[in-house]
Amino acid sequence: MYSLAFNAARPLAKAASRRLVPAKKTLALLSSSSNNNDITSLIINAVGQDRLGIVSDVTGMVIEHGGNVGDSQAAKLGSHFSLMMHVSLPESQKQQLQDSLRKLKDMNATVFETNDVASSSRVTPRIAYQGLFTLEGADNPGIVHVMTTALAKHGLNISKMETDQEIAPHGGTMLFRIKGKAVAYEPLAASFDVMQIKSDLQDLGASLNCDVELEELDDDSTSASFYGG
Numbered sequence: 001m002y003s004l005a006f007n008a009a010r011p012l013a014k015a016a017s018r019r020l021v022p023a024k025k026t027l028a029l030l031s032s033s034s035n036n037n038d039i040t041s042l043i044i045n046a047v048g049q050d051r052l053g054i055v056s057d058v059t060g061m062v063i064e065h066g067g068n069v070g071d072s073q074a075a076k077l078g079s080h081f082s083l084m085m086h087v088s089l090p091e092s093q094k095q096q097l098q099d100s101l102r103k104l105k106d107m108n109a110t111v112f113e114t115n116d117v118a119s120s121s122r123v124t125p126r127i128a129y130q131g132l133f134t135l136e137g138a139d140n141p142g143i144v145h146v147m148t149t150a151l152a153k154h155g156l157n158i159s160k161m162e163t164d165q166e167i168a169p170h171g172g173t174m175l176f177r178i179k180g181k182a183v184a185y186e187p188l189a190a191s192f193d194v195m196q197i198k199s200d201l202q203d204l205g206a207s208l209n210c211d212v213e214l215e216e217l218d219d220d221s222t223s224a225s226f227y228g229g
Contacts, residue, residue: 038090038091038092039088039089039090039091040088040089040090040091040094040113041086041087041088041113041114041115042086042087042088042089042094042097042111042112042113042114043084043085043086043087043111043112043113043114044058044062044083044084044085044087044101044109044110044111045082045083045084045109045110045111045112046058046082046083046084046101046104046107046108046109046110047080047081047082047083047107047108047109048080048081048104048106048107048108049079049080049081049106050076050079050080050081051081051106054081054083054107055074055083057104058083058085058101058104058109059085061097061100061101062085062087062089062097064100065089065090065093065096065097065100066089066090066093067087067088067089067090067093067097068087068088068089069085069086069087070085070086070087070088071085071086072084072085072086073085075162086114094113097111098111125185125186126185126186127183127184127185127186128184128185128186128187128188129156129183129184129188129192129194129216130181130182130183130184130216130217131156131181131182131183131194131214131215131216131217132179132180132181132214132215132217133147133151133178133179133180133181133182133201133212133213133214133215134177134178134179134211134212134213134215135147135176135177135178135179135205135208135210135211135212136175136176136177136178136210136211137175137176137205137208137209137210137211138173138174138175138176138208138209138210139165139174139175139176140176140208140209140210143176143178143208143210144163144178146204146208147178147204147212148161150200150201150204151182153200154192154196154197154200155184155188155189155192156182156183156184156197157182157183157184157185158180158181158182159180159181159182159183160180160181161178161179161180161181162178162179162180163176163177163178163179164176164177165177176210181217182214194214194216197214198213198214201213201214
């Protein structure tokens, strides 16, 4: 399964067990971090053989170095496990954290430093449209690229996406599924037409021998619809 998402607490909780950190220790570390003006923001991407406690090990290292985990996503990909998280920690602890991550057994962890500002001063674009898109049918070479290109053509950004495949119960055909959330921000282009988008996606599905749908989402149904299976 391929997974792309932001602020996905539910998949992270389901993917692996967490190690419980004593509350007093956690509060003390976070407090010391907040008093340090030199806070850095990092993206951690760790991939390795799936095993019990991967999320626990990585998050534990972040906390032990005075850091805090923000947005995160975890997914099992075949026999491997992928974990991506956005963390903040004191600049003085950045190198030590990277050194600790490199020592993780059977894991390959990369760290990317970002220029993200504090969430309190971050300007979030207003969403003018959001929809749940799905595709299900016969696997085709480049099917993910074709689907995502069709959405981008209409000015839709992908904020969450999952794919998986399985053998069909009868006939041995490989079935492929795509599920995700697409959004368009204000101001909408004058040419933005939801009905035309749906029509084009249906035509795309017919050409791929797949069922393709786009369903509008409201704020209350977003999480429930995407994670509801």
